[in-house]
Amino acid sequence: MLKKPITSAIIAILIGFLIAAIVLASAGYDPGASFSALFYGMVGRPRYIANVVIKATPLLFCGIAVAFAFKVGLFNIGAEGQYILGTVVATVVGITVNLPAPLEILLVVGSGMIAGALSGALIGWLKAKFGIHEVITSIMFNWISLYLCNYVVSLDAFHEPNTTGTYSINESGYTMVLPQWKFSDEGLAAMENMPILRDVLLKTDLNFGIVVAIVCAILISWLLKRTKMGYEMRACGLNKDAARFAGINVERNIVLCMLISGALCGLGGALTITGTSPHGISTLAAFENNGFNGLSVAFIAGCSSIGCIPASLLFAGLIYGGQTVQQTLGAPSEIIDIMIGSIVFCMALGGVVPMLAERIEHKREQRAEQAAKLAAQATGGAGTAATISAPEGETASEPVDKGSASGKAAGPEGDEGGPEGPNNTKGADDDAQ
Numbered sequence: 001m002l003k004k005p006i007t008s009a010i011i012a013i014l015i016g017f018l019i020a021a022i023v024l025a026s027a028g029y030d031p032g033a034s035f036s037a038l039f040y041g042m043v044g045r046p047r048y049i050a051n052v053v054i055k056a057t058p059l060l061f062c063g064i065a066v067a068f069a070f071k072v073g074l075f076n077i078g079a080e081g082q083y084i085l086g087t088v089v090a091t092v093v094g095i096t097v098n099l100p101a102p103l104e105i106l107l108v109v110g111s112g113m114i115a116g117a118l119s120g121a122l123i124g125w126l127k128a129k130f131g132i133h134e135v136i137t138s139i140m141f142n143w144i145s146l147y148l149c150n151y152v153v154s155l156d157a158f159h160e161p162n163t164t165g166t167y168s169i170n171e172s173g174y175t176m177v178l179p180q181w182k183f184s185d186e187g188l189a190a191m192e193n194m195p196i197l198r199d200v201l202l203k204t205d206l207n208f209g210i211v212v213a214i215v216c217a218i219l220i221s222w223l224l225k226r227t228k229m230g231y232e233m234r235a236c237g238l239n240k241d242a243a244r245f246a247g248i249n250v251e252r253n254i255v256l257c258m259l260i261s262g263a264l265c266g267l268g269g270a271l272t273i274t275g276t277s278p279h280g281i282s283t284l285a286a287f288e289n290n291g292f293n294g295l296s297v298a299f300i301a302g303c304s305s306i307g308c309i310p311a312s313l314l315f316a317g318l319i320y321g322g323q324t325v326q327q328t329l330g331a332p333s334e335i336i337d338i339m340i341g342s343i344v345f346c347m348a349l350g351g352v353v354p355m356l357a358e359r360i361e362h363k364r365e366q367r368a369e370q371a372a373k374l375a376a377q378a379t380g381g382a383g384t385a386a387t388i389s390a391p392e393g394e395t396a397s398e399p400v401d402k403g404s405a406s407g408k409a410a411g412p413e414g415d416e417g418g419p420e421g422p423n424n425t426k427g428a429d430d431d432a433q
Contacts, residue, residue, distance in 0.1 A: 061268025062294025078138025094169025116266015
C-alpha cells in the first residue's frame with residue numbers, strides 16, 4: 001500500500017491537517033471546532049458544494065495544464081498569465097460581438113482558448129529555437145498578461161464608468177445552468193417546492209465549466225497514454241537525447257506541448273468569464289493565483305490529469321471553507337494557507353514514502369532469511385543429536401547386516417564368496433593353522 005501514489009497523497013493531507021491543528025492549538029483556537037467549521041463551509045449546504053465546484057473549475061484547468069507539461073519535461077509556471085490572457089480576450093470578444101447563444105459561446109470560449117494557446121506556443125518556441133528556459137519566459141509573460149489586462153480595463157470602449165472593471169459580455173455568451181429560466185416566473189414557481197435546487201441555482205453561478213474540465217482531464221490522460229503523439233511527448237520528457245536519436249522531433253513536441261498547456265489555461269479563463277459574475281475583467285493589483293494554485297493542484301495530484309479532479313475539489317474546498325473558519329471562530333485564514341503549503345510540501349517529498357516501503361520490505365526479507373537459517377540449523381542439530389544418542393545395537397547392526405547380506409549374495413559358484421572359492425579355502429587353512 002505504501003508504494004501506491006494515493007498513499008503518499010493521503011499521508012500528505014493528514015500531515016497538513018496535523019500541522020494546522022498544532023498551529024490552531026498554539027494560537028488558542030480549538031482544532032476540533034475549527035475543522036468542523038471548515039468541513040461545514042465545504043459541504044454544509046448545497047450552495048456551499050456548488051461554490052466549491054465553481055471555484056475548483058479554473059484550478060482544474062490550470063492543474064491539468066501544468067501536469068501535462070510536467071509529463072513532457074516542461075515546467076509551465078506561466079499558467080497564471082495564460083489564464084489571465086484567456087479572460088482578457090474572451091471579455092473583449094464577448095463585448096464587441098453579439099451573436100446567437102451557441103455561436104456566441106463558441107466564439108468567446110474559442111477566442112480565449114486560442115489566446116492561451118498562442119502564449120504557450122510562443123514560450124515553447126523560444127525554448128525549442130533558442131534554448132531559453134520556459135520558467136524565465138513564462139514568468140515574464142505572467143506580468144505582461146497582468147498589465148495587458150489592466151490596460152484593456154482602462155480603455156473607454158470596455159471600461160464601465162464608476163467601477164474598476166469592464167462591461168459584462170453579452171448575455172448570449174453566458175454558460176450558467178438555465179440563466180434565463182431560473183429568474184423567470186415559471187422558473188421560480190417550479191423551484192418553489194425544491195429548496196435544494198432553489199438554493200443552488202438562485203444563489204450561485206453554477207455553470208458547465210466543471211463538465212468541460214473533467215472531459216479535458218480524461219482527454220489529456222488518453223492523449224498521453226493511448227496515442228502516438230502522447231508516446232513521443234512522454235519520450236521527450238523522459239530523455240530528449242534518446243528521443244531525438246529515435247527519430248522523434250523534439251522541438252516540435254516542445255512547442256506542441258506548450259500550445260496544448262496554454263490552451264487549457266486560456267479555456268479555463270474564458271469559461272470563468274462566461275460562467276461566473278461579473279462576466280468581465282477588472283483591474284488587477286496582484287495575481288488572482290488561479291494559475292499558481294493550479295501548480296499546487298498538479299503536485300497534489302502527482303501530475304496526473306485524472307488525479308487533478310479530486311485535488312482541485314480538495315484545494316477549492318479548503319480555500320472556500322477557510323472563510324467559514326474565519327467568520328465563525330475568528331481564526332486567521334492564513335492557517336488554511338499553512339495547511340495547503342504543508343500538503344504541497346509533503347507531496348513534494350512523496351518519493352520518501354515508497355523508499356520507506358522498500359526499506360520495510362527489505363528488512364522483512366532479511367528477517368525471513370534469518371528465521372529460515374535458524375530453522376535449518378535447529379533441524380540439522382536435532383538430527384545430529386538423534387544420531388549420537390541412538391542405541392549401540394542399532395548402529396552396530398548395519399555392518400553386520402551388510403556383511404551377512406554380502407555373504408548370502410555370494411553364490412556357490414562365486415570366485416570370492418562361495419564355499420568352494422579359493423578365498424574360502426585359504427580362510428579355512430588359516431583357521432586350521
